[in-house]
Amino acid sequence: MNIAIVGTGLVGRVLALNLLKDGHNLTLFDKHGKDGVKAAGFTAAGMLAPFAELETAESIIFDLGVRSIALWPDLLKKVGVYDGFQLAGTIITSHPQDLNELEHFIATLKNKVKEAKEIDFINKEELKELEPELNNYNKSFYIKNEGQVDSQRFISFSTNYLQNHPNVIWKDFTEVDKIEEGSVYIENKKEEFDWVFDSRGLGAKEHFKDLRGVRGEVLWLESNDINITRPTRLLHPRYKIYIVPRQKGCEGIDLEYCSDCKITQSKGSIRYIVGATEIESEDTSPISVRSSLELLSAVFTVHPSFGEARVVNTETNCRPAFKDNLPRIENSHKLTRINGLYRHGYLLAPAIVEKALKEGIYK
Numbered sequence: 001m002n003i004a005i006v007g008t009g010l011v012g013r014v015l016a017l018n019l020l021k022d023g024h025n026l027t028l029f030d031k032h033g034k035d036g037v038k039a040a041g042f043t044a045a046g047m048l049a050p051f052a053e054l055e056t057a058e059s060i061i062f063d064l065g066v067r068s069i070a071l072w073p074d075l076l077k078k079v080g081v082y083d084g085f086q087l088a089g090t091i092i093t094s095h096p097q098d099l100n101e102l103e104h105f106i107a108t109l110k111n112k113v114k115e116a117k118e119i120d121f122i123n124k125e126e127l128k129e130l131e132p133e134l135n136n137y138n139k140s141f142y143i144k145n146e147g148q149v150d151s152q153r154f155i156s157f158s159t160n161y162l163q164n165h166p167n168v169i170w171k172d173f174t175e176v177d178k179i180e181e182g183s184v185y186i187e188n189k190k191e192e193f194d195w196v197f198d199s200r201g202l203g204a205k206e207h208f209k210d211l212r213g214v215r216g217e218v219l220w221l222e223s224n225d226i227n228i229t230r231p232t233r234l235l236h237p238r239y240k241i242y243i244v245p246r247q248k249g250c251e252g253i254d255l256e257y258c259s260d261c262k263i264t265q266s267k268g269s270i271r272y273i274v275g276a277t278e279i280e281s282e283d284t285s286p287i288s289v290r291s292s293l294e295l296l297s298a299v300f301t302v303h304p305s306f307g308e309a310r311v312v313n314t315e316t317n318c319r320p321a322f323k324d325n326l327p328r329i330e331n332s333h334k335l336t337r338i339n340g341l342y343r344h345g346y347l348l349a350p351a352i353v354e355k356a357l358k359e360g361i362y363k
C-alpha cells in the first residue's frame with residue numbers, strides 16, 4: 001500500500017518501522033528536518049518506568065508500558081542501536097526528612113497494580129550493591145524491570161535507517177495543513193494515499209481541539225567523577241527529579257544538528273539527563289533560571305560531585321496531552337490518528353502503534 005505518515009517524531013518513526021516490516025511504500029512528512037531534534041521524542045529522557053509512572057497515571061499506562069518494554073529491543077536492533085536500551089531497574093530515593101514522600105509513593109503504586117506488591121524498601125547495604133555512589137541514602141526502593149531507551153540515539157539511528165530505505169520518500173520541511181481520510185493537504189494541494197497516519201504530536205491541534213502542550217525542560221550534565229548506572233529518581237515535596245545516565249553520550253550519533261554543536265564530551269565522562277519540569281504552558285523557549293536552579297540544586301543533593309559536572313546542553317519541548325492525560329487512537333476509513341502520549345511517549349509508543357495498526361489498517 002502507499003501510506004503517508006505525517007509527523008516523524010517518536011510515534012511517526014515507530015509507525016514507519018512497523019509498516020516497513022510489511023513491505024509498504026511510505027511517504028513521510030515533517031514540518032521540520034529529518035534529524036528530528038525539534039520533536040518531543042528527541043528531548044525526552046526515554047525513561048521506561050511503568051511502575052513509577054503509576055504515581056500519577058492509570059493502570060492502562062502500566063499495561064501498555066510493559067508491552068512496549070517487550071517490543072523496544074527489536075525496534076532498536078532494526079535501526080542499528082545495540083547499546084541504547086537498558087532494563088536494569090530504577091532507584092527511587094528521598095532525603096531522610098522526606099521519608100513520608102517515599103512511603104506515600106510506594107503505597108500508591110501498590111494500590112494500583114498487583115505486580116507492584118513485590119516492590120519493597122532496600123536498605124543501605126542493598127543500595128550500595130546496586131549503586132555504590134548513592135550509599136548515603138538511608139531508605140530507597142528499587143524497581144526491577146524498568147529502564148530506558150537512549151532517545152537521542154533512537155532518533156539519530158532511525159533517521160539514518162529511514163532516509164536510506166528504498167521504500168521511503170521523506171518530505172522534510174513540509175508542513176501539512178489538514179489531514180482527511182486517505183489524503184493530506186499541503187498549501188491547499190491534495191495528495192492521495194491508500195492510508196494516512198496522523199502522528200503530528202502537538203502539531204495536530206487543527207484536528208484535536210482538546211490537545212494541549214505541557215512544557216518540559218531538561219539539562220544534559222557530564223562528569224568524570226560520578227558513576228550512577230541506572231535511572232534514579234529523587235522524591236522531594238517541591239521538585240521531583242530524575243537522573244538518567246547515558247553511558248555513551250553522543251558517541252556514534254551523527255545528525256545534521258551535530259555540525260553546529262558545541263558539545264565536546266571529555267574522555268571517560270558520563271552524560272546524565274536531568275529532568276524534567278512539568279509546566280502547563282506551550283512555550284518552548286529555553287529553560288528558565290528558576291527551573292535551572294531547582295533541577296541543579298536537587299541533583300547536587302543526590303551526589304555532591306554534580307557540583308563540578310559540566311552543563312553541556314539544555315533542551316525544552318512540549319509533551320502532547322489531552323485533559324485526561326491518556327493516549328488516544330482514532331481509526332476511521334483510510335486514516336489513523338495517534339496522539340496524547342504526554343510524558344509516556346517512549347513507554348507507550350510501540351504498544352500504542354501495535355494496537356492502532358491492529359484496530360485500523362490491519363483490521
Ligand SMILES: Cc1cc2nc3c(=O)[nH]c(=O)nc-3n(C[C@H](O)[C@H](O)[C@H](O)COP(=O)(O)OP(=O)(O)OC[C@H]3O[C@@H](n4cnc5c(N)ncnc54)[C@H](O)[C@@H]3O)c2cc1C
Pocket residue numbers: 006007008009010011012029030031032036038039040041042043044045046047048174175176177199200201202203204215216217218275276277316317318319320338339340341342343344345346347348
Ligand atoms: C522534557 C521531556 C521529557 C520526556 N521524558 C520522557 C521519558 O522519560 N519517557 C517517556 O516515555 N516519554 C517522555 N517524554 C514524552 C515523549 O517525548 C512524548 O510523549 C512523545 O515524544 C510524543 O510523541 P509524538 O510523536 O506524538 O510527538 P513528537 O515526538 O513531538 O513528534 C511530532 C512530529 O510531528 C511534526 N509535525 C507537527 N506538526 C506538523 C505538521 N503540521 N506537518 C508536518 N509535521 C508536523 C513535528 O515536527 C514532530 O517531528 C518526555 C517529553 C519531554 C518534553
